Amino acid sequence: MALLEVNHLKKYFQVSSGILHAVDDVSFTLEEGRTLGVVGESGCGKSTLGKTIIRLTDPTSGKVVFDGQDVAGYSVKEFHKVRPNMQMIFQDPFASLDPRLTVTELIAEPMKIYKTGTKEEIYKRVKDLMDIVQLAERFANSYPHELDGGRRQRIGIARALALKPKFVVCDEPVSALDVSIQAQVLNLLQDLQEELKLTYMFITHDMSVVKHISDDIIVMYLGQIVEKSSAKELFQKQYHPYTNALLSAIPVPSLHDRREKILIEGELSSPINPPDRCRFAGRCAYCTELCRNSKAPELKEMSPGHFVACHRAKEMMVELNKNE
Amino acid sequence: MAKLVTPEMEKINKRRMKRKNGKVARSTPMMDAWRRLIRNRTAVLGMAIIIVLLLMAVFAPLIAPYMYDEMDVMNMLKGPSSVHWFGTDNLGRDMFSRCVYGARITLPIAIFTVAVAVLTGGTLGVLCAYFGGQFDMIVMRILDVWGSIPGLMLSIAIVAALGNNMYVLVIGLSVGAVPNMARTFRGAIFTVVDSDYVEASRSIGAGNFSIMFKHLLPNAVGPVILAIVGLLGVEVLCVSTLSFLGVGVQPPTPEWGSLLSTSKEFLNSASYLCTFPGIFIVLSVLGFNLLGDGLRDALDPRLK
Numbered sequence: 001m002a003l004l005e006v007n008h009l010k011k012y013f014q015v016s017s018g019i020l021h022a023v024d025d026v027s028f029t030l031e032e033g034r035t036l037g038v039v040g041e042s043g044c045g046k047s048t049l050g051k052t053i054i055r056l057t058d059p060t061s062g063k064v065v066f067d068g069q070d071v072a073g074y075s076v077k078e079f080h081k082v083r084p085n086m087q088m089i090f091q092d093p094f095a096s097l098d099p100r101l102t103v104t105e106l107i108a109e110p111m112k113i114y115k116t117g118t119k120e121e122i123y124k125r126v127k128d129l130m131d132i133v134q135l136a137e138r139f140a141n142s143y144p145h146e147l148d149g150g151r152r153q154r155i156g157i158a159r160a161l162a163l164k165p166k167f168v169v170c171d172e173p174v175s176a177l178d179v180s181i182q183a184q185v186l187n188l189l190q191d192l193q194e195e196l197k198l199t200y201m202f203i204t205h206d207m208s209v210v211k212h213i214s215d216d217i218i219v220m221y222l223g224q225i226v227e228k229s230s231a232k233e234l235f236q237k238q239y240h241p242y243t244n245a246l247l248s249a250i251p252v253p254s255l256h257d258r259r260e261k262i263l264i265e266g267e268l269s270s271p272i273n274p275p276d277r278c279r280f281a282g283r284c285a286y287c288t289e290l291c292r293n294s295k296a297p298e299l300k301e302m303s304p305g306h307f308v309a310c311h312r313a314k315e316m317m318v319e320l321n322k323n324e
Numbered sequence: 325m326a327k328l329v330t331p332e333m334e335k336i337n338k339r340r341m342k343r344k345n346g347k348v349a350r351s352t353p354m355m356d357a358w359r360r361l362i363r364n365r366t367a368v369l370g371m372a373i374i375i376v377l378l379l380m381a382v383f384a385p386l387i388a389p390y391m392y393d394e395m396d397v398m399n400m401l402k403g404p405s406s407v408h409w410f411g412t413d414n415l416g417r418d419m420f421s422r423c424v425y426g427a428r429i430t431l432p433i434a435i436f437t438v439a440v441a442v443l444t445g446g447t448l449g450v451l452c453a454y455f456g457g458q459f460d461m462i463v464m465r466i467l468d469v470w471g472s473i474p475g476l477m478l479s480i481a482i483v484a485a486l487g488n489n490m491y492v493l494v495i496g497l498s499v500g501a502v503p504n505m506a507r508t509f510r511g512a513i514f515t516v517v518d519s520d521y522v523e524a525s526r527s528i529g530a531g532n533f534s535i536m537f538k539h540l541l542p543n544a545v546g547p548v549i550l551a552i553v554g555l556l557g558v559e560v561l562c563v564s565t566l567s568f569l570g571v572g573v574q575p576p577t578p579e580w581g582s583l584l585s586t587s588k589e590f591l592n593s594a595s596y597l598c599t600f601p602g603i604f605i606v607l608s609v610l611g612f613n614l615l616g617d618g619l620r621d622a623l624d625p626r627l628k
Contacts, residue, residue: 051523054527056523056526080529083529088524090523090524090527095520095521096520096523096524097521097524098521098525098538098539098542099521100539109530113528113529159524163529
């Protein structure tokens with residue numbers, strides 16, 4: 001049974017000029033021990049999706065079935081009992097740690113809230129956790145502003161792991177870090193996944209990171225899933241023009257083997273009161289009259305496990321992958 | 325090779341090695357602020373004035389040479405002398421003793437007033453900033469109306485309606501200060517309420533209460549402390565004003581404002597009677613204001 005099953009999840013925000021569709025009818029399942037990569041450009045709702053799943057914001061409608069229970073409709077009190085199983089690592093390690101608490105206090109905070117043991121037990125666990133995330137003991141009494149980004153993100157990881165979660169939402173955990181430190185933190189996350197049997201939902205806009213870490217990938221555009229597949233398959237074959245363009249943007253570390261980048265014209269259209277049409281149509285190089293005038297495309301399974309939401313999916317299968 | 329250690333470096337090293345509860349003393353934001361504060365001469369002066377006045381209030385019986393209501397009928401309306409430093413009033417009471425005892429009345433009333441205003445106004449402000457939306461709208465509109473009535477008028481009305489004692493005075497004065505306090509707290513919390521660390525602590529299960537008091541307030545402490553110290557000066561002035569107008573502390577209790585009020589009849593013949601209580605009022609307000617200015621510089625290094 002899947003650990004996490006998200007069904008038709010919607011999150012709308014009421015804004016002055018209308019209703020902002022941040023997450024619009026997103027469904028996926030995630031097996032235990034796997035990593036789901038969520039990619040898309042800024043403002044496509046990937047962070048909101050993560051935050052809605054772990055109930056930092058309440059969903060507008062839809063189901064989040066975690067470990068067999070639909071937690072989307074839970075009250076604050078009921079969700080409090082489930083929360084230790086669902087944790088989050090935040091994007092900005094500079095802003096997501098309270099500057100007035102020491103490293104020890106920061107890591108001990110979740111355990112104090114859930115009263116997981118006596119003071120001694122909690123502080124012993126803090127030491128263990130610091131060891132697990134490879135944070136030297138001498139930083140125990142430091143303040144976050146005294147540490148570099150990588151070390152701060154390790155504090156964030158330790159905080160997320162303190163309650164022994166099954167599922168962790170990683171919201172761009174490395175995008176604020178230097179490249180050299182990104183690799184360290186990514187490797188740490190992978191090691192932890194193996195040791196602690198964690199399930200990750202890995203949100204990022206960095207395609208090379210997602211290639212490195214994910215088992216499955218969903219590609220989001222303006223609050224909707226446009227393509228969903230296993231990572232291996234997605235990097236070989238793309239059926240959606242947007243995915244194709246995203247992947248062509250990965251830098252290639254070679255002087256001779258240059259690929260042609262596909263540049264998407266224009267800007268993200270507004271997520272406020274979007275019309276019921278293909279949301280990518282305005283920027284799509286393969287857009288036809290059909291795309292502009294018919295209803296929004298639904299996710300269709302084009303090959304086993306590979307879903308795509310495009311009116312011209314069949315033609316795209318041929319068109320986008322003709323070089324192989 | 326000999327190690328090169330300048331006296332400056334030695335000082336820094338010493339400070340670094342200073343141990344407190346077995347932990348190496350570290351620079352916390354608060355400690356940095358404290359260090360900046362004590363380097364600021366005017367702030368230290370303000371602090372010194374406040375401390376002296378507070379000590380005077382605490383040890384009044386030891387400092388004052390006479391009881392505040394002790395009459396010396398042989399020396400009525402006499403100017404400053406070695407026997408009566410600040411002279412005597414029309415009943416032969418020693419002005420210095422009355423001023424010293426006055427600190428016991430004025431300062432506590434001001435301090436309690438600020439405490440009440442901070443507790444009620446502060447709580448309202450924090451709740452408004454944290455919950456926002458309709459609740460914030462309604463509370464703030466009520467406070468707008470409340471704040472549009474001059475504070476002193478409100479205080480006089482309350483004291484007039486509820487009778488004249490210290491508790492009523494404290495309540496009456498704090499009522500005038502609540503809207504401002506609420507706005508200050510609300511503004512201060514607003515700047516931190518959207519921080520990522522608030523969301524992060526919610527993700528580890530922290531409740532509203534613990535977020536407000538463990539994360540929001542400590543991070544908004546700068547402007548809040550400033551407002552509190554500033555309000556202390558204002559309230560000293562308000563207590564004295566009320567007493568001067570005759571609705572506050574009643575004679576013969578030696579409150580600075582009421583001392584001024586009874587002395588004003590002798591302004592032509594014995595001007596020293598007005599001068600000394602006036603000096604004490606000015607000194608205490610000055611002290612709080614200097615300290616407040618210093619705190620602002622210390623807590624917000626960007627302003628320098």
